[in-house]
Amino acid sequence: MDSLDLEVLQRARAWLSAGRQVLLATVVRTWGSSPRPPGALLALRDDGRAVGSVSGGCIEDDLIHRLRAEGMPTRAQLVSYGVGAEEARRFGLPCGGTMELVLEPLSEAGSLTALLDRLAAGELIERRLRLADGKVSIGTAHAEQGLSFDGEVLTSVFGPRYRLLLIGAGQLSASLARIALSLDFAVTVCDPREEWFEEWSVPGTTLTREMPDDVVMAMKPDARTAVLALTHDPKLDDLALMEALRSPAFYVAALGSRRNNALRRERLREFDLDEAQVAALRGPAGLYIGSRTPGEIAVSIAAELVAVKNGVVAERVLPVAEAKAALEVAQDTLSACRS
The missing domain is CATH 3.40.50.720 (NAD(P)-binding Rossmann-like Domain)
Known part of the structure; x- marks a missing residue:
């Protein structure tokens, strides 16, 4: 887990504790060249403020624009960027590069508190998100384990490897x-x-x-x-x-x-x-x-x-x-x- 991603989770919890809504974006798959690897995180506040990174900045700008124009999504969803050469250029991806992200609306600080408390204790943790209903569970991960996504369940691994x-x-x-x-x-x-x-x-x-x-x-x-x-x-x-x-x-x-x-x-x-x-x-x-x-x-x-x-x-x-x-x-x- 990158230390920047830990900062994303901490800032997201602080925003939620202050009564704001937060959208968490996770890179789940990439093809070809991509600016950030699977597992990279971005948190967007309901007013467009952001912390973290999933690209060189262009995808972040598009997500902020969509959040302001369409509002906070009501359920987790999968989005893709850079499928074609024109879109790849538009979003700052190398030609032919493709990136998929899971967008997850967070509703309360408690959803991150247990995770952050265990990370503070030095544990290696897996966080499982079921896209169909947004259910989240956490458990102990092992060092060889990495991010996995089968189209229905996203398993992210946090903590020192x-x-x-x-x-x-x-x-x-x-x-x-x-x-x-x-x-x-x-x-x-x-x-x-x-x-x-x-x-x-x-x-x-x-x-x-x-x-x-x-x-x-x-x-x-x-x-x-x-x-x-x-x-x-x-x-x-x-x-x-x-x-x-x-x-x-x-x-x-x-x-x-x-x-x-x-x-x-x-x-x-x-x-x-x-x-x-x-x-x-x-x-x-x-x-x-x-x-x-x-x-x-x-x-x-x-x-x-x-x-x-x-x-x-x-x-x-x-x-x-x-x-x-x-x-x-x-x-x-x-x-x-x-x-």
């Missing part, structure tokens, strides 16, 4: 945690050091003082889990990385220089990790963007995290170690030419 464990509660961790939360990761921060633990102040994260390796084992990392060591302290980082590298976690990384990460890999081999497991460690963590400040380094790491999550092949990104090595080769070559 991915988990991120940060070892260390310093300034960089705080910057990265805020970015990860906006990317819809459930973020756990582990730091047994009292001086760092007591100063942590990022809302929406889970904070623990347990030893990092114990936290990794308790989390039981799966293919939707990322583990990142940021303390520079081998006593904290290495054991956690050892457990994470033995798991199916899709991203395991560590901060530090190339030299420190080379030494870390040597230490990990002493823990009986095989070469494939050691090679899976990403370090120095992040993509090379010339970052220096904690905020910039957090952006670099978040970019690599998202790239790996989205299956971007290594040849299309430039990790820090490879980038700096390439720069050194280029500088040596330039120096040789000048001499």
